[in-house]
Amino acid sequence: MAEQTPTAQVLDGKKTAARIKEELRERVAALKTRGIVPGLGTVLVGDDPGSTWYVNGKHADCAEVGIESIRRHLPANASQAELEAVIDELNEDPACTGYIVQLPLPAQIDTDAILERIRPEKDADGLHPMNLGRLMLNTSREITTPLPCTPRGVIELVRRHGISLDGAHVVVIGRGVTVGRSIGALLTRREHNATVTLTHTGTRDLDSLLRQADVIVAAAGSAGIVRPEAVKPGAVVLDVGVSRRIDPETGRSRVVGDVDPAVASVAGWISPNPGGVGPMTRALLLENVVLTAERAAG
Numbered sequence: 450m451a452e453q454t455p456t457a458q459v460l461d462g463k464k465t466a467a468r469i470k471e472e473l474r475e476r477v478a479a480l481k482t483r484g485i486v487p488g489l490g491t492v493l494v495g496d497d498p499g500s501t502w503y504v505n506g507k508h509a510d511c512a513e514v515g516i517e518s519i520r521r522h523l524p525a526n527a528s529q530a531e532l533e534a535v536i537d538e539l540n541e542d543p544a545c546t547g548y549i550v551q552l553p554l555p556a557q558i559d560t561d562a563i564l565e566r567i568r569p570e571k572d573a574d575g576l577h578p579m580n581l582g583r584l585m586l587n588t589s590r591e592i593t594t595p596l597p598c599t600p601r602g603v604i605e606l607v608r609r610h611g612i613s614l615d616g617a618h619v620v621v622i623g624r625g626v627t628v629g630r631s632i633g634a635l636l637t638r639r640e641h642n643a644t645v646t647l648t649h650t651g652t653r654d655l656d657s658l659l660r661q662a663d664v665i666v667a668a669a670g671s672a673g674i675v676r677p678e679a680v681k682p683g684a685v686v687l688d689v690g691v692s693r694r695i696d697p698e699t700g701r702s703r704v705v706g707d708v709d710p711a712v713a714s715v716a717g718w719i720s721p722n723p724g725g726v727g728p729m730t731r732a733l734l735l736e737n738v739v740l741t742a743e744r745a746a747g
């Protein structure tokens with residue numbers, strides 16, 4: 450079959466994230482004039498190369514916008530008690546205005562118990578049950594607690610390209626808490642006003658649902674699961690999935706998304722992967738830290 454020309458417009462996460470970081474630099478400078486220095490803590494358990502890369506990126510981002518950063522690194526065999534001691538320490542540290550625990554955690558750790566131990570006001574990822582719970586409450590009031598970074602990144606990426614989600618049918622693939630379930634809750638709030646179909650590994654005939662979507666958010670971690678024949682012409686397609694493959698030419702590991710590259714000849718808009726939602730996740734984490742510091746300052 451002849452190769453088709455990509456016609457979709459690009460949802461450029463790199464450029465958009467750079468703009469957000471510029472705005473944040475000014476907000477951080479304004480906080481500093483009031484004697485408030487935002488500080489992001491990161492907790493990494495183990496030496497997974499992907500997680501290490503993400504955490505290093507978060508520290509580099511902080512330096513770029515003037516946020517202080519605090520790093521805690523535990524060995525892969527750390528116990529629940531050892532990790533909880535670090536959480537308790539960051540909860541009390543005044544220099545740490547918000548922090549994240551890099552996920553996934555090793556199997557011996559009870560992840561839910563760790564997320565629950567983070568002080569909700571310092572939960573820079575918006576994954577504490579109280580902050581996730583607030584997402585479910587009064588859907589017309591503005592939320593003033595931290596929200597999960599990837600869902601916010603997706604929404605901000607779309608909004609900053611002038612696309613409205615009001616009334617749109619969004620089909621989300623993946624029911625994980627960091628993306629799928631929380632984006633469903635966020636998009637159905639009154640301010641976004643979308644209709645969401647949340648699909649997962651138990652969904653029958655995914656393609657027939659995808660064909661009805663105005664917007665697809667693919668967060669399955671299943672390489673190429675969104676194929677061109679299942680995409681409505683002109684749809685907005687956001688690729689959040691991360692799978693890793695060894696590139697036969699370079700021998701290096703590279704990211705492969707959930708969206709088949711041929712979708713670019715059918716969709717109206719598409720987010721590249723890498724270079725789409727990933728950089729937005731990082732930028733929105735910084736925004737959560739700044740927001741938390743601004744709110745604490747009154």
Ligand SMILES: Nc1nc2c(c(=O)[nH]1)N[C@@H](CN(C=O)c1ccc(C(=O)N[C@@H](CCC(=O)O)C(=O)O)cc1)CN2
Pocket residue numbers: 502503549550551552553574598599627704722723724725726727728729730731
């Ligand atoms: N505590 C958390 N853990 C994890 C989260 C999270 O939001 N909070 N999300 C992911 C990892 N993640 C941030 O932590 C993240 C993933 C991807 C990117 C990114 O910029 N990706 C690049 C490509 C990177 C590559 O080549 O490997 C891109 O998309 O351009 C940033 C952050 C799971 N854990």
